[in-house]
Amino acid sequence: GAGVSQSPSNKVTEKGKDVELRCDPISGHTALYWYRQRLGQGLEFLIYFQGNSAPDKSGLPSDRFSAERTGESVSTLTIQRTQQEDSAVYLCASSSSTSGGPYNEQFFGPGTRLTVL
């Protein structure tokens, strides 16, 4: 497809389980971002990739959260030992910026709705 895709669209898990969320950015986009959106709130930045490197991980809320990117394409966000407060929509965005510059439009995927029981 032409846009950013994410999978799964919905994920229900039990507290304490690990989950993996996947993002497929727009082909050729070098910059990739993960955000979290709690119910009724704005988006919170989690991590930024330029190529396969993550120069900004400042938004990851704890060491239970990690992300990687391979082939300058697909990215996976992993949450270990999930907690109920991790319940949110996790959104991925990509942009064509080659320098991580702040002026390039970010295209968002539809998100993964994570529910931790």
Add this chain to the structure above:
Amino acid sequence: GESVGLHLPTLSVQEGDNSIINCAYSNSASDYFIWYKQESGKGPQFIIDIRSNMDKRQGQRVTVLLNKTVKHLSLQIAATQPGDSAVYFCAENGSGNTGKLIFGQGTTLQVKP
């Protein structure tokens, strides 16, 4: 800390009227601002952006105004249509240079037919 906030959580307008959505930002180092529209179950969609060297930018039926003196951003939608019903977020780039965006809480726009 850094924050971007919106003045009103919900705005209800009549179809055909103009809508104005406001936003306050706190980081004076921000030099890039964006408005996003988010429909239920979807990711945010870019509407319009503005850099700090401008105070007004127009798009199709939308205008963004930036007042750096009072750190205020607004989105004006002309002739609001039912399809404009959504949550609108303002975002700023903060003091970093990575493209990381700082989002406000969002304003729900309800268009009455």
